[in-house]
Amino acid sequence: DIQMTQSPSTLSASVGDRVIITCRASQSLSSWLAWFQQKPGKAPKLLIYKASSLESGVPSRFSGSGSGTEFTLTISSLQPDDFATYYCQQYNTFSFTFGPGTKVDIK
Amino acid sequence: EVQLLESGGGLVQPGGSLRLSCAASGFTFTNYATIWVRQAPGKGLEWVSSISGSGSTYYADSVKGRFTISKDNSKNTLYLQMNSLRAEDTAVYYCAKGLSGSNGVGDSWGQGTLVTVSS
Numbered sequence: 001d002i003q004m005t006q007s008p009s010t011l012s013a014s015v016g017d018r019v020i021i022t023c024r025a026s027q028s029l030s031s032w033l034a035w036f037q038q039k040p041g042k043a044p045k046l047l048i049y050k051a052s053s054l055e056s057g058v059p060s061r062f063s064g065s066g067s068g069t070e071f072t073l074t075i076s077s078l079q080p081d082d083f084a085t086y087y088c089q090q091y092n093t094f095s096f097t098f099g100p101g102t103k104v105d106i107k
Numbered sequence: 108e109v110q111l112l113e114s115g116g117g118l119v120q121p122g123g124s125l126r127l128s129c130a131a132s133g134f135t136f137t138n139y140a141t142i143w144v145r146q147a148p149g150k151g152l153e154w155v156s157s158i159s160g161s162g163s164t165y166y167a168d169s170v171k172g173r174f175t176i177s178k179d180n181s182k183n184t185l186y187l188q189m190n191s192l193r194a195e196d197t198a199v200y201y202c203a204k205g206l207s208g209s210n211g212v213g214d215s216w217g218q219g220t221l222v223t224v225s226s
Contacts, residue, residue: 001168034206034212036152038152043201043203043216043217043218043219044144044152044201044213044216045216046206046212046213046214049206049209049212049214055214087151087152089152089154089211089212091209091210091211091212094165094210094211095154095167095168096154096157096165096167096210096211096212097154098151098152098153098154099151100151101151101152
């Protein structure tokens with residue numbers, strides 16, 4: 001099975017900061033990677049699919065990049081609504097593994 | 108507007124069974140995969156199972172042989188039959204509509220239903 005890691009596990013940032021979260025896979029995913037945002041007590045929300053495609057309705061301050069085994073989610077200017085936990089998910093194989101998550105909290 | 112509404116969660120003893128349902132609307136059920144993802148208390152997301160628009164099924168190793176995914180296209184309803192439940196199956200279970208072309212990525216999600224396995 002493909003193993004997913006994320007770094008950092010927790011990130012403290014301020015409104016307006018540029019935030020970068022990294023996701024790594026144990027084998028190549030090509031571009032079959034998605035990013036989700038989840039707030040406490042709520043369902044996940046799809047942000048990015050196919051590594052860099054922005055889901056409809058998601059603000060353009062979110063962007064994704066990467067291919068193969070290393071991917072990044074960038075928030076260009078952190079907004080108060082962006083404090084949440086972020087997960088990557090691979091869909092290159094039928095195990096559809098999620099990363100362990102990165103919590104973005106207020107500095 | 109896509110809507111997904113899970114039901115059927117509750118408290119069950121170890122070794123017991125439970126069936127979750129997910130009523131879907133706002134999309135053509137047979138054109139998209141539907142997915143179950145769970146989240147244990149305080150933990151991350153875990154993909155559980157998917158069923159493609161045409162009915163092919165996929166399972167995580169952790170539930171294979173114990174859980175069965177199915178759907179009723181006439182009712183636009185997704186099911187998850189869970190047997191031989193264990194304490195580690197305790198989680199909020201979400202259903203999701205699959206992203207176009209994917210059997211495992213949810214682009215619209217329900218609010219979740221809590222399953223607690225405990226004696």
